[in-house]
Amino acid sequence: MERRDHPLPTRTPGTVRHLSSYHYGPAGSAKVYVQASLHADELPGMLVAHHLRERLAALEAAGLLRAEIVVVPVANPIGLAQWLLRSPIGRFELESGENFNRHYPALRDAVWQRVEPALGADAAANAALLRAALRDAAAALPAETELAALRRTLLQLACDAEVVLDLHCDAEAVLHLYTGTALWPQCEPLARLLGAQATLLADESGDQPFDEACSQLWWELAARAGPARPIPPGCLSVTVELRGMADVDHATAAQDAEALLDFLVHRGHIDEPPQALPALLHEATPLAGSMPVTAPVGGLLAWHRAPGAWVQAGEPLVDVVDALDGRVTTLASPVEGLFYARENLRFVTAGTRVAKIAGREARRSGKLLSA
Numbered sequence: 001m002e003r004r005d006h007p008l009p010t011r012t013p014g015t016v017r018h019l020s021s022y023h024y025g026p027a028g029s030a031k032v033y034v035q036a037s038l039h040a041d042e043l044p045g046m047l048v049a050h051h052l053r054e055r056l057a058a059l060e061a062a063g064l065l066r067a068e069i070v071v072v073p074v075a076n077p078i079g080l081a082q083w084l085l086r087s088p089i090g091r092f093e094l095e096s097g098e099n100f101n102r103h104y105p106a107l108r109d110a111v112w113q114r115v116e117p118a119l120g121a122d123a124a125a126n127a128a129l130l131r132a133a134l135r136d137a138a139a140a141l142p143a144e145t146e147l148a149a150l151r152r153t154l155l156q157l158a159c160d161a162e163v164v165l166d167l168h169c170d171a172e173a174v175l176h177l178y179t180g181t182a183l184w185p186q187c188e189p190l191a192r193l194l195g196a197q198a199t200l201l202a203d204e205s206g207d208q209p210f211d212e213a214c215s216q217l218w219w220e221l222a223a224r225a226g227p228a229r230p231i232p233p234g235c236l237s238v239t240v241e242l243r244g245m246a247d248v249d250h251a252t253a254a255q256d257a258e259a260l261l262d263f264l265v266h267r268g269h270i271d272e273p274p275q276a277l278p279a280l281l282h283e284a285t286p287l288a289g290s291m292p293v294t295a296p297v298g299g300l301l302a303w304h305r306a307p308g309a310w311v312q313a314g315e316p317l318v319d320v321v322d323a324l325d326g327r328v329t330t331l332a333s334p335v336e337g338l339f340y341a342r343e344n345l346r347f348v349t350a351g352t353r354v355a356k357i358a359g360r361e362a363r364r365s366g367k368l369l370s371a
């Protein structure tokens with residue numbers, strides 16, 4: 001194992017922060033990248049990374065790693081230090097208001113310029129060209145602010161990996177995944193091993209989250225290059241939503257870390273006999289079919305159903321109670337599907353998205369992720 005500390009530019013005199021990465025297994029081989037808590041106060045992944053590192057150290061000592069496995073257990077030291085009146089603010093940078101998991105720069109055009117003259121008929125050779133060009137393009141990104149430098153450093157660590165796992169959580173939720181539509185065949189074993197209850201697929205989620213910045217250009221450049229110059233889906237990049245904010249405990253984290261390792265065994269990155277895959281709990285559905293339920297009025301939330309429930313269109317999910325005039329507004333599911341995430345606060349203002357249902361049919365367009 002090698003620890004690398006990547007300094008971020010000093011924002012104000014007298015302060016300095018680092019991003020730290022832990023590298024296991026043989027360098028120069030296939031690469032796997034795992035980061036936790038890019039939204040800094042989403043903590044289940046941080047504990048999973050802790051358990052993962054213990055297991056990776058043992059696997060490395062036993063000589064069983066066949067890939068370089070990079071773990072960034074604290075992907076957002078900027079956000080982790082943001083506290084306001086005893087509450088953590090880990091989703092948005094306080095200085096710019098930007099979401100830490102949006103606005104990753106697209107490297108597509110810079111990579112295309114570099115690789116296009118050299119592409120040939122060998123898909124593996126083309127993938128190697130792309131990975132080298134990605135490293136160069138990420139290194140050349142401007143980084144004038146601490147946030148831009150954080151984004152650049154994370155991309156530099158992840159961009160040439162075959163597998164990128166970005167560990168997040170929702171407010172209150174069952175385990176679910178986001179990935180590219182073209183990546184579902186590669187992702188399905190991960191969904192089985194983690195026991196994911198929903199997987200939400202998109203070619204373009206909007207506003208360039210981290211997982212898409214790593215994976216999207218592979219299918220975009222494959223379309224540009226055409227079948228005579230094949231480019232494989234060379235980066236399985238997945239946002240893993242490890243349930244809800246409060247689901248932080250050793251037993252669950254150790255189980256999730258084992259599932260991630262089983263997935264790497266399944267892909268041949270760890271030299272152990274693969275296990276039989278468990279059943280898939282639910283088929284993947286389009287992210288455009290994930291329907292938000294929005295509270296039209298402010299008030300107390302009294303829930304009828306909890307995440308994990310299969311609900312019908314029109315089925316009551318929650319009452320919004322106005323305790324002054326006694327009015328109760330019942331919100332129902334707009335579609336049949338899996339109720340996979342809900343708000344963790346129990347009082348909300350008008351306009352708050354309080355629930356998400358994974359429906360089977362694409363019904364939305366434009367920006368598909370919440371702010």
Ligand SMILES: [Zn+2]
Nearest residue numbers: 039042168169
């Ligand atoms: Zn998140």
